[in-house]
Amino acid sequence: MASSASRAALSSIPLFHEKLLKSNRILAVCGAGLSAASGLPTFRGAGGLWRNHNAVDLATPEAFDADPGLVWLFYAYRRHMALTAKPNPAHYALAELARKRPGFKCLSQNVDNLHVRANHPSDQLSLLHGSLFTLKCTTCSWKDPYNIADPLCPALAPAAESNPDPTKPLPLLDPAQPLAEIRESELPHCPDCKTELQRPGVVWFGEMLDEDMLDDIEEWIEKEPVDMVLVVGTSSAVYPAAGYAERARTKGRTSVVTVNLEITEEDWGRMRKGDFGFEGDASLLLPELLRPVIGEVKGEEEEEEVEG
Ligand SMILES: [Zn+2]
Structure with a gap:
């Protein structure tokens, strides 16, 4: 367990800036907390329900086999939500860090496409769990890498409706209103x-991550020591x-930096000298933490074309 003195060092922004300025090879691992700041629900833990279905139970090949219409409605809703959301300053800060530091690689578990819309250089971004906007065949090798049709087809139109009365739940989300069965x-x-059938190009529970992508990441970590691992919007534990x-640490002196809404006592206890923890909203913290390298982040460059 870290003492209060070292706790102060662990969350010192000046000490972090010192380390950051000396860091060239930086790996970021991003989770749902990053997109929560853009207003996207995480569908995890308490509140992880969608129309009385546990969201985790809908994200499996078995669920899709049993009721593809229901699973497609869930994903059509998530596509719609992601298209209406905007990248936040943390997405833009990471994209700018990639431009300023060629030795930076960003791994993200988020499937919402917000990194891409913040113009993150694609060769410095690995989408661990795929994308809501990739479509693929359940069986053969067909794939559409980028499709933002909303709704995707007439049967999925209820997922793309805007709310007619904002004081009431969206009819799609109101478990009291039966869903029309989709054949x-x-x-x-x-x-x-x-x-x-076509299915969303995301990695479902029980499925393997893309092997080529994992090999690339492995190769990147093995190549040279990693100066810093930035863990954003998820737990480093x-x-x-x-x-x-842990893999990065085996290669040398790596600072592990956690930026998350909540950092538990256990998380603090696991931190070592030279690590950092910053508790709060990533969209506020990251631009400040990365400022010595990226300067002021402007953001919002891509948004004009998204409205239509
Ligand atoms: Zn096919």
Whole structure:
């Protein structure tokens, strides 16, 4: 357990800035907390329900097999929400860090495309769990890397509705209002094999992450010592951040820096000398933490074309 004196060092912005300015190889691991600052629900823990369904139970191949219409509505809703949300200053700060530090690599668990919309250089970004805006065939190798149609098809239109009365829940989200059953024939089918359904290009529970991507990350970590691992909007004590932080530490003196809404006593207790912890909203903290390298972040450059 860190003493109060070292706790002060662990959350010292001047000490962090000193370390950051000497850091060239930086790895970021981003989680849902980063996009929560853009207003996107995390669907985790308490409140992780969607129409009385545990969101985790909808994110499996088995759920899709059993009721593809229901699972597609959930993902169509998430696509709609992500399209209406905007990247926040933390997304822009990370994108700018990538431009300023060629030795920076960002791994994100978020599927909402907000890193991409903040113009994060694509060769310095790995989307661990895929994207809501990639479509693929459930069976063959067909893939549409980027599709932002909203709604994706007429049957999924309820997920793309705006709220007619903001004082009431969206009809789609009101468990008291029954959902119209969506038949498989109404869902988008694969244009190649013609028989199978399209599905969201996200990694579901029980599925493997993309092997080529994992190999690239592995190679990047192995190449040279990592100066800093930035853990943003997730806990540095849980997978995958914990795994990458430990891997990086085996290569040299790596500072592990946690930026999260909540940092538990256990998290603080695990931190070592030279690590840092900053508790709060990543969209406020990251621009301030990265300022010595990135300067003032402007952001919002991409937004004009998103409205239509
Ligand atoms: Zn197919």
